[in-house]
Amino acid sequence: MTARREVDLDKLLPYPRWRKGQYELAEFIYSNLGEGRTLLIEAPTGFGKTIPTLIAAFKKGVEEEKDIIYLVRTKNEAQAPFTELTNLRAKVGVDIWFSVFQNKRDVCAFKEFRILDYEEFLLRCKMFRDRGICRFFPEDCEKIYSKVAELFFNSRSLEEAYDKILSNGICPYEAMRCLSRDSNVIIGTYPYIFKEDIRKVFLHSINKRLEDSILIVDEAHNLPEYLMNTFSFRLSVFDLKMASREASKFMSREISREFISLMNLLEKWIKSLASTMNNEIKIVRNFGELIVFADDISRFRSEVNAAYLRYIARRNTGRSYLLYVYRCLSNVLKTRMQGYILYVSKTPVTALVYQCINPSVRVGKIFSKPWSVILMSGTLPLREYLELMLGLRRESTVEYRVEGRVKEATEIFVAKDVTTKFEERSEHMFEKYADYIYNISRLARNIVLVVAPSYNLLRKLLKLLLLRGLKTVIIERENTRIEGIVRKIKGLRRRGAETIVLLAVAGGKLTEGIEIVEDSKSLINTVVIVGVPYPEPSPLTEEMIKEMNKLTRDPRKAWESVFEAPATIKILQAIGRSLRSKRDKATIFLLDRRFIERDTLKNLVEQMNEDYNIITLEDFKGYQ
Ligand code: SF4
Structure with missing residues (x-):
């Protein structure tokens, strides 16, 4: 291990002392960053991984003349590195831009412009x-540089900085672009690097190269799923009809006739596929047809662009379907089904879905470019899974996992008499789940976070809980916003509610981002996991298993990557909502007997806390 004085990371710390484990993490990162290397870092919530990571990467970056590109998933997540870098500048006096x-x-x-899809917005902005x-x-x-720097580096939050810049009549994005000229750290959201078209323009505009950068990806546990969604598209019959309508208005008569007939053929094809469906979705094996459509539409490139300019000139501010359909099909030509499957879905409307199931095909190259890469999270999936999904090279990957606080901070109960296993789902089983939640809520205080695998199950549970007389219950819906839920919780607490049951979907907005803290302690002190949040078995998951089998030649690994890994991430994320600081303690209920029956799930429980308790519904009788 490198001696502390040699590395001398301490001098960069903007606080009186490191928190427990932070120095060791900084030292690991500093010592392991190197050409072609990927570092996998897991450190639990409340550990404070941002500052050691930034200090180590900054020091290495200065020595090796590399920039840092720090990616966050959401704009709110950019606040933490902004605060730490501001502290580094102000308190340590480091010349960091x-x-x-x-x-x-x-x-x-x-x-x-906020209603436009992103690529379309970029065209508007350019125009x-x-x-x-x-x-x-x-x-x-040149003219705005010093003004922007003054406003930006003297703000307490990003929001304040952007507001000040905009109220000075300057576009915040362009202000950042000007500032990036001298910046050795660039913070941005995922699409700036993971979306191919955006990446090229972005890196060019800020004059940076991945090859000369240390790429840090925060909250990387979600990266495979994020990439699969980002690289997929859904073309509905409605989209095609609207594209035809736009073509008739904004293309010449002759061209529009050709274009509309292509849209009609595509619509007919999708409808004929849908007409033979027995399930919710139907896998399309003959994707050659789609490639022919994509080839055909590529001939319209200049006409689509010209039509789009006419569309904007008429002061249309809504999304252009013509452009959307064109872009979706162009994407097919880029990838030609490698790492993808094609299916037709009837919900919510009939649509053709081009679904990415192996993002490594698209991002493997991205991860091989930077000088060095750091993937970090509070709940980072297994190394093998990340290597598989992101195309990381095994020989150049190293990992560092800080042991979590789950063991010391939680008491775990596993129910052996319930399961959401597909074959065993019944009204009786749902009643049992409702009884569990009801009984738990009567014993708990503050907020009980109940996490179920689907919105449908949440709705069912809500109904059953209301029938049992539970009044202070809030449910997450597909369009729920976190701020709205927080407002409701505060309102209920003001009116004297001692216990609030919050029903959330696994992997949804609440389990990923809700934070309800009072006196520096999380108010969520009970987490109930209803069932195991595996993806619903479907023709889609079958295809994913086949693809992973091809890649790994190991059925166990294929199963783990499609079912176990995503479920584990969701469970740990949900539990993480209750452990926001060192002072937090939580009671965790894992309501599914598979947590003690399946080896991987049992291992997960034992890793969290081997002294877990096995319970049944009967055990609550003594407390009624
Ligand atoms: S304000 Fe900025 S993002 Fe918006 S159109 Fe102008 S330059 Fe583009």
Whole structure:
């Protein structure tokens, strides 16, 4: 191990002392960053992994003349590195320059653009700049540079910084672009690097290269799922009809006739596939047909662009379906089904779905470019899974996992008399689950977070809990916003509610992001996991298993990557909501007998706390 004085990371710390384990993490990162290396870092919530990571990467970056590109999943997550870097500048006096790129559409001065999809928004922005319509676009970075730096580096939060910049008549995105000229740290959201078209333009505009950078990806537990969603598209019959309508308005008569007939053929094909469906979805094996459609549409490239300009010129601010359909099909030509499956779905509307199931095909190259990579999270999946899904090279990957606090901070109960196993689902089983939750809520205080695998199950549980007389219960719905839920909880607590049951879906917005803290302690002190949040078995998961079998030649690994790994991430994320600081303690109920029957799940429980308790519904009788 490197001696502390040789590395001398201490001098960069903007606080009186390191928290437990932080120095060791910084030292590990500093010693292991190197050309072509990927570091997998897991440190639990409340550990404070941002500052040791930034200090180690910054020091190494200065020595090796590398920039840092720090990626966050959501704009809120950019606040932590912003705060730490501001502290490094202010308290330690380090000559560190940084800029933060949030979603350009969200920070754009023209709020009406927020309904556009991102690629379309970029075209609008370009047109506004090129035609001199946008008065917020700075013609000359030199003229605004010192003003932007002054506003940005003297703000307490990112929101404040962006507000100040915009109220000075400067586009926040362009302000950051100007600032990036001298920045050795660039913070941005995932799409800036993981979306191919955006990446090229972005890196070019800020004059950086991945090859000369240390790439840090925060909250990387979600990366495989995020990438699968990002690289997929859904084309509905409605999209095709709307594209035809736009074509008839904005293309010449002759071209529109050809284009519309192509849309009609595509629609007919999708409908004929849908007409033979027995299940919710139907896998399409003959994807050659789709490639022919994609080839055909590629001939319309210049006509689509010209039609789009006419569309904007008519002051249309809504999304262009013509452009959307064109872009979806162009994507097929880029990937030609490698790492993808094609299926037709009837819910919510009939649509053709081009689903990425192996993102390594798209991002393997991205991860091989940076000088070095750090993937970090509070609940990082197994190394093998990340190597498989992200195309990381095994020989150059090292990992560092800080032992979690789950063991010392939780008491775990596993129910042996319930399961959400598909074959055993019944009204009786749901009643038992409702009894469990009801009994737990009567013993608990503050917030009981109940996490179920699907919205349907949540709705069922809500009904049963209300029938049992539970009044203070809040449910997450598909369109729920975290702020709304937090407001409801605060309202209920103001009105004297001692216990609130919060029903959330596994892997949803609440389990990923809700934080309800009072006096630096999480108010969520009981977490109930209903069932095992495996993806629902479907023709889609069958195809994923086949693809993973091909890749790994190991059925066990294939199963783990499709079912176990995503479920484990969701469970740990949900539990993590109750352990936000060192002072937090929580009671965890794992309500499914598979937690003690299946080896991988049993291992997970034992890793969390080997002194877990096995219970049945009968055990609550003494407390009634
Ligand atoms: S330059 Fe900035 S403010 Fe102007 S349209 Fe583009 S994003 Fe919006």
